[in-house]
Amino acid sequence: MKALIIIFIGAIVLLFAGLGKSERRLTPLVWLILTLSLLINIMDYNGWELPWEAQWVSMLQFDKFSLAFNTLLIFLGLMGSLLFVPKKEDTGADIYALMLFSLCGGLIMTSFNSFFMLFLGLEILSIPLYVLAGSRKEDLRSNEAALKYYLMGSFATGILLFGVAMVYGTTGSFDMAEIGLRYTGAAMLTGLTPMGKIGILMVLFGMLFKIAAAPFHFWAPDVYTGSPGRITAFMATVVKTAGIVAMFRIFSVSFTAAHEFWTPTLTVLAALTMVIGNLSALMQQSLKRMLAYSSVAHAGYLLLAILMHNSEASKALLLYMAGYGLAALVAFAMIHKMKTESGNESAASLNGWAKKYPLESFALLVSMLSMTGIPATAGFAGKYALFSTAFTAHTWLIVLALVLSAVSVAYYFRAIIAMYFRDSDETTAPVQTALSVRVALVLCTLLNIGIGIAPLLITSRI
Amino acid sequence: MELIILPLAGALISWLGKSLNRQVSFLFSIATLALNLYWLSVFIPDGTLQFEQNVPWMNEGIRVHTGIDGMGMLLLLLANLLTPIILLSRWSMNQEQNRLMLPLILLMQSALNGVFTSMNGLLFYVFWELALIPIYFISAKWGSDNRIRITLKFFLYTFFGSVFMLASLLFLYWKTPGTHSFEWASLVAVELTEAEAWWVGAGLLIAFLIKIPVFPFHTWQADTYTAAPAAGSMLLSGIMLKMGFFGLFRWYLPLVPEVIQSQMSWVGLLAVVGVIYGGFIALRQNDLKRLVAYSSFSHVGLIAAGIATLTINGFQGAAIQMFNHGINIVALFFAISIIEQRMGSRSMTQLRGLAASSRVFAILFMVAVLGTVAVPLTNGFPGELLLLQAVFASNAVYGILAGLTIILCAAYMLRMYQFSMFGDAAEHQPAFQALVPSEWLGMGILASLILVFGIFPQPILDLTHASMTQLLEIIQERIALR
Numbered sequence: 001m002k003a004l005i006i007i008f009i010g011a012i013v014l015l016f017a018g019l020g021k022s023e024r025r026l027t028p029l030v031w032l033i034l035t036l037s038l039l040i041n042i043m044d045y046n047g048w049e050l051p052w053e054a055q056w057v058s059m060l061q062f063d064k065f066s067l068a069f070n071t072l073l074i075f076l077g078l079m080g081s082l083l084f085v086p087k088k089e090d091t092g093a094d095i096y097a098l099m100l101f102s103l104c105g106g107l108i109m110t111s112f113n114s115f116f117m118l119f120l121g122l123e124i125l126s127i128p129l130y131v132l133a134g135s136r137k138e139d140l141r142s143n144e145a146a147l148k149y150y151l152m153g154s155f156a157t158g159i160l161l162f163g164v165a166m167v168y169g170t171t172g173s174f175d176m177a178e179i180g181l182r183y184t185g186a187a188m189l190t191g192l193t194p195m196g197k198i199g200i201l202m203v204l205f206g207m208l209f210k211i212a213a214a215p216f217h218f219w220a221p222d223v224y225t226g227s228p229g230r231i232t233a234f235m236a237t238v239v240k241t242a243g244i245v246a247m248f249r250i251f252s253v254s255f256t257a258a259h260e261f262w263t264p265t266l267t268v269l270a271a272l273t274m275v276i277g278n279l280s281a282l283m284q285q286s287l288k289r290m291l292a293y294s295s296v297a298h299a300g301y302l303l304l305a306i307l308m309h310n311s312e313a314s315k316a317l318l319l320y321m322a323g324y325g326l327a328a329l330v331a332f333a334m335i336h337k338m339k340t341e342s343g344n345e346s347a348a349s350l351n352g353w354a355k356k357y358p359l360e361s362f363a364l365l366v367s368m369l370s371m372t373g374i375p376a377t378a379g380f381a382g383k384y385a386l387f388s389t390a391f392t393a394h395t396w397l398i399v400l401a402l403v404l405s406a407v408s409v410a411y412y413f414r415a416i417i418a419m420y421f422r423d424s425d426e427t428t429a430p431v432q433t434a435l436s437v438r439v440a441l442v443l444c445t446l447l448n449i450g451i452g453i454a455p456l457l458i459t460s461r462i
Numbered sequence: 463m464e465l466i467i468l469p470l471a472g473a474l475i476s477w478l479g480k481s482l483n484r485q486v487s488f489l490f491s492i493a494t495l496a497l498n499l500y501w502l503s504v505f506i507p508d509g510t511l512q513f514e515q516n517v518p519w520m521n522e523g524i525r526v527h528t529g530i531d532g533m534g535m536l537l538l539l540l541a542n543l544l545t546p547i548i549l550l551s552r553w554s555m556n557q558e559q560n561r562l563m564l565p566l567i568l569l570m571q572s573a574l575n576g577v578f579t580s581m582n583g584l585l586f587y588v589f590w591e592l593a594l595i596p597i598y599f600i601s602a603k604w605g606s607d608n609r610i611r612i613t614l615k616f617f618l619y620t621f622f623g624s625v626f627m628l629a630s631l632l633f634l635y636w637k638t639p640g641t642h643s644f645e646w647a648s649l650v651a652v653e654l655t656e657a658e659a660w661w662v663g664a665g666l667l668i669a670f671l672i673k674i675p676v677f678p679f680h681t682w683q684a685d686t687y688t689a690a691p692a693a694g695s696m697l698l699s700g701i702m703l704k705m706g707f708f709g710l711f712r713w714y715l716p717l718v719p720e721v722i723q724s725q726m727s728w729v730g731l732l733a734v735v736g737v738i739y740g741g742f743i744a745l746r747q748n749d750l751k752r753l754v755a756y757s758s759f760s761h762v763g764l765i766a767a768g769i770a771t772l773t774i775n776g777f778q779g780a781a782i783q784m785f786n787h788g789i790n791i792v793a794l795f796f797a798i799s800i801i802e803q804r805m806g807s808r809s810m811t812q813l814r815g816l817a818a819s820s821r822v823f824a825i826l827f828m829v830a831v832l833g834t835v836a837v838p839l840t841n842g843f844p845g846e847l848l849l850l851q852a853v854f855a856s857n858a859v860y861g862i863l864a865g866l867t868i869i870l871c872a873a874y875m876l877r878m879y880q881f882s883m884f885g886d887a888a889e890h891q892p893a894f895q896a897l898v899p900s901e902w903l904g905m906g907i908l909a910s911l912i913l914v915f916g917i918f919p920q921p922i923l924d925l926t927h928a929s930m931t932q933l934l935e936i937i938q939e940r941i942a943l944r
Contacts, residue, residue: 374595375588381520384584392636402625409621413614421602421610455520 001053001062003041003070004107007033011100018093027081030096031436034078041071045461058175059117066111068318068461069245073110076237076325077103082440083333084230087340095135098128099234106242110249115164115174118246122160122210125242126153129235133227145226152209152219160206166199167254176253184257192258200255200262207250210243213299214273221280224292225345229336232288236295236332237325244302248317252309259309266307271397273300278404281411286345287335290411291328294371297408298324301383301401304390315459316385322451322458323378326444327367331415333437334364341431347414352424360433361419363441368412370448373405378451378458385459463515463528465538465575466589468494469545473568484553487564491546491571498542507532509928511581519585523635523643528579532929536781536922537578537708540788541701545571547907548696551796553900555803559604563693566596570697577705583631583644586713590624590669590705597697601690609689616686619679623672627709630665633658634717650716650936659720666714667725673706676729676766677736680759687755692799695751699758700792704784707762710769711777716933719940722772730770734853734860736763741870745877750798750808753878757834757871758791764864768849771856774934779848781926786833786841786915793830793908797823800901801882804894810881817883819894824883826905831879833912835872841915844923 010033018026045067053062062070077099086095105125112118130153134146168174170193171182186192205216212220224232255262277297284290305317335345337360342349354361370379383405387398433441451458472490476483505512511529519526530538548567552560573596576589594617602613635644637652654662672679687695715722740760747753765783768776800823801816802808817824829840836842846868854861897905915922 369595375591380588380591388632388635391632395633398632399626399629402629403622406618406622406625409618410614413617417602417610417614420599459520 001060002044002050003037003074004104006037006040007074007100007107008104010037011097011104014093014100015097018097026093026096027086030081030100031078033100034074034081038071038074038078041067041074045071057113059114060108060111061113062111065249065314065462066245069110069241069321070107072318072322072325073103073106073238073241076241076329077234079326079329079440079444080230080233080237082436083329083444084233084336085434085437086228086230092135095132098132098135099231102126102128102132102234103238106238109242109246112246112249113176115167115176115179118250119157119161119164121242121246122157125239126157126210129153129231129239132231132234133223135231136228139226141226142228143226145223148219148226149223156206156209156216159202159209163199163202163204163206166195166202170196170199176249179254180256183255187257187260192261196258197261200258201265203250203255204247204262204266207243207247208269211240211247211299211302212296213269213303214276214296215269217273217276217296217299220296221289221292224295225286225289229332229339232292233329233332233336236291236328240295240299240302241321241325244299244305244317244321247306248309248314251306252314256309263307266303267394267397270300270303270307271400273297273303274401274404275300278407282407284411285347287347287350287415288332288339288345290414291331291335294408294411295328297404298371301386304386304394304397304401307394308390310389311462312389313386315462316382316389318462319378319385319451319455319458320382323370323380323382323448326448326451327370327377327379330363330367330441330444330448331371333441334360334367337433337437341428347418348422350415350418351422353419356424356430357433359438359441363445364419365416366445366448368416370452372408372412376449376452378448378455381452381455381458385455463526463579464497465494465542465579466528466572468497469568469572469575473565473572476568477562477565484549484557484560484564487568488546488549488553490568491542491549494571494575495542495546498538501530502535502539505530505535505925507535507925507928509932514581516581519582522641523638523645523648524584525582525645526585527582527645528576528585529581530579532926533708533711533781534578536785536926537701537704538575540704540785541571541574541578543911544696544700544788544792547792547796547904548693548700550900550904551696551799552693554898563600563604563691566600567693567697570596570600570702574701574705578708581646583635583646583649583713585644587624587628587631590627590709591621593702593705594620594624597690597694597702600694600697601686604691605689605694606691607689608685612682612685612689616682619682620669620672623669623679626665627669627713630662631713633662633665646712652717654718654720656720659718660725663714663718663721663725666709666717667729670706670709670714671729671732671766673709674703674762674766675706675759676763677732677739677759680736680740683759684752684755687758688749688751692795692802695755695795696792699755699795700788703758703762704788707765707769707780707784710766711933715772716936716940719937722937723941726770726772730767730853730857730860733763733766733770734863736760737767737864737867738870741867741874744874745870747874748810750801750810750813750878750882751795753810753874754791754794754798757874758787760867760871761787761791761834764846764849764853764867767853767860767864771852772934772937773852773856774930775848775855776852777930777934778923778926779845779852781930782919782922783842783845783849785922786845786912789908789911789915790830790833790842793826793905793912794834796901796905796908797827797830800897800905805892810878813882814885815883816894820896822902823894823897823905826902826909827883828879829909829912830905831875833916835875836868839913839916841912841919843916844919 108121136142209216281293370377514529573593580586744756
């Protein structure tokens with residue numbers, strides 16, 4: 001709660017600070033706000049509670065689960081702000097403020113206790129993003145991304161809201177636990193009503209849109225490619241984490257009794273998402289688009305956690321999101337750097353990077369290996385935990401996921417091959433990467449390997 | 463455990479250190495070998511697991527559990543003996559390349575030692591995959607033309623195999639009682655139905671057969687061996703493919719004894735096909751490295767056929783031949799790398815009369831060739847004898863067909879030697895420089911190992927005898943139980 005308030009106030013302060021001062025100086029203020037809220041969140045996690053906080057429990061509940069995920073979200077936000085050095089024209093205070101507001105929405109989405117707060121959180125998360133996607137005003141692709149995201153996003157929100165209304169109609173409550181009880185009763189005594197079923201499906205579809213799972217993923221490649229680099233990274237990490245955690249909360253608390261109804265649908269959609277994500281990523285020339293599709297593929301793996309919706313799955317989810325978040329941030333940041341320097345997004349622009357940028361290449365190497373799921377990276381630990389949890393219940397789905405992980409080698413390794421094995425024919429001098437970026441790269445890489453070797457660091461937290 | 467950490471530390475120090483990087487790497491590899499030899503001297507080959515270490519890792523069932531039995535000790539010895547020699551083969555080469563390559567070789571050694579000591583399924587899988595990364599980098603960075611496409615194929619091929627292995631291990635893991643465990647002993651104790659065992663066995667088998675490789679999963683092999691730099695070919699053929707055999711022994715046979723008889727009869731057939739197929743292709747090669755690659759494919763086929771007999775002679779023959787094949791093939795690749803470095807070519811039609819220029823090299827190379835052909839008193843002989851005997855005893859037709867390998871092997875190996883070493887030197891051929899100390903040291907050690915183990919094969923057989931008998935007992939007990 002305190003972290004949420006600090007970020008919110010910080011964002012407002014930032015807006016006003018942006019009026020006068022040189023806007024470039026604002027970046028350290030963002031780091032300060034995020035670091036502060038990160039520390040306070042960790043203290044919260046360790047049991048620091050102020051008296052007035054208890055009265056919010058009916059709406060927002062900050063338990064170990066949500067605080068662990070909030071720590072991850074804030075950390076990813078902080079790393080995101082460190083890893084991207086914005087261009088001069090992108091340094092407006094409004095952009096930073098909007099990102100912080102969006103992060104607030106994310107924090108609500110991990111801790112809501114009522115569908116009402118879920119909807120609020122989702123909107124607080126999404127509306128700043130619609131603006132942010134189009135924040136590069138002269139860039140047509142950025143405009144396209146904003147429009148697409150806004151239209152599709154509001155449509156999906158509409159579906160979700162409709163679903164919430166149906167669920168309310170069935171159960172007479174917005175409260176998560178209350179809804180869970182009603183559904184349990186209905187499942188045991190009379191069976192689910194059609195309205196109750198449609199409600200679940202619509203909530204499911206609305207949430208699938210947010211995490212870019214098939215068949216609601218069509219917006220993702222265009223929006224990811226068109227949006228400015230750091231916004232894309234923010235969407236792929238913070239937004240995706242918030243979305244999947246919200247889904248986990250809904251399905252593990254409220255809809256768990258009805259799992260016989262939604263499991264078949266979700267199984268098919270998870271398989272579809274994995275296949276579409278991986279196979280489409282295989283076809284891409286642009287690395288950013290490849291990462292966009294690969295994030296669709298990861299959404300497919302993440303749905304396994306929803307399918308299991310038990311405490312083991314929540315641990316696996318935290319581990320997976322930590323590994324994926326760290327890797328994806330680094331990957332998007334390095335591809336952003338590549339694009340600003342060479343002006344295009346194909347893997348060939350990475351040729352000869354290993355010589356030019358040893359640290360940057362190594363960080364990208366580790367993040368690519370992590371996303372593939374090679375041992376000794378957090379990505380492997382996460383994939384293992386997730387796949388293992390769901391193995392007995394969904395054996396064939398896991399075998400499919402494993403095979404597709406092997407397929408993903410083919411596209412993730414394109415970047416590695418370009419950096420390490422191909423020489424560049426041009427001889428432009430390397431552009432020094434900013435200190436903040438290098439610090440974040442080292443931190444992300446070390447954490448990635450560290451979590452890979454000792455995953456208990458993360459999984460013992462929930 | 464120390465055998466894993468020591469090379470890893472060496473890799474890090476040599477990678478971060480600015481200078482002296484080959485000396486540091488070599489020192490660490492020698493230290494690892496020394497430790498291994500010390501452990502060998504206090505090792506009692508009675509089939510038990512020794513030097514055990516066991517600490518929890520992710521949970522109670524996923525532990526860092528390492529230990530060494532006779533077979534593990536043999537392969538550790540092979541890996542740690544060959545690594546310093548592989549480092550020696552790089553001694554006089556491009557120092558700029560060595561800056562990165564030597565740490566990768568040590569990293570590889572660390573992962574291989576991990577594979578050969580793991581007694582926990584997930585730990586085994588982790589090291590199994592980790593071993594793939596350094597070799598991929600070595601081959602894809604410093605290989606010859608087309609290396610990027612070829613090595614990616616290799617990586618994809620083996621990675622595909624190993625995900626099926628992971629699926630099989632996971633299946634067994636969830637069948638273990640209580641809180642579930644990846645410990646070897648728990649996985650072995652799992653009882654499966656016929657159908658389950660068939661799938662689990664197939665998943666494990668595909669990973670190991672691709673790694674060995676057994677026909678028809680060999681299509682990555684010749685290209686990769688040829689495209690990789692010499693050190694990479696040595697690592698791949700000398701040590702890495704032994705991971706496949708080791709996997710069969712430790713993680714396949716005792717885990718699914720229900721189906722090994724039926725599955726192994728297929729493996730035996732494929733292996734014999736591979737023996738002949740590889741031999742005939744090797745006869746027609748012009749590139750020395752490609753020739754050796756196919757000869758290796760043919761030889762490992764015989765080892766696989768020996769394992770498929772499920773008899774003590776087959777197992778023991780496979781064990782001793784695993785070790786000796788590693789030494790022989792590294793000696794051959796070493797010799798080819800020496801030739802290539804001096805003459806700039808590996809083509810048999812372009813090389814002539816090298817023997818006249820360097821007698822020492824001619825003798826050392828000859829020893830390596832004879833070892834591969836399995837002439838009596840070289841190390842190839844006892845293993846091949848045991849293997850052929852075992853194969854013949856279990857299936858006479860296979861035995862006769864596999865016996866062809868000796869004739870074929872003599873034909874292509876001696877043809878290779880004759881073409882490249884004898885005759886008059888071609889006109890424009892550059893002079894063959896005398897061997898530098900690191901080269902004759904490396905080749906000399908290998909050649910003497912070939913002779914020593916040819917004359918005294920018994921220590922190797924003694925080392926593995928107890929663990930092989932025990933393995934066979936476990937299998938037979940489980941089969942009899944059903």
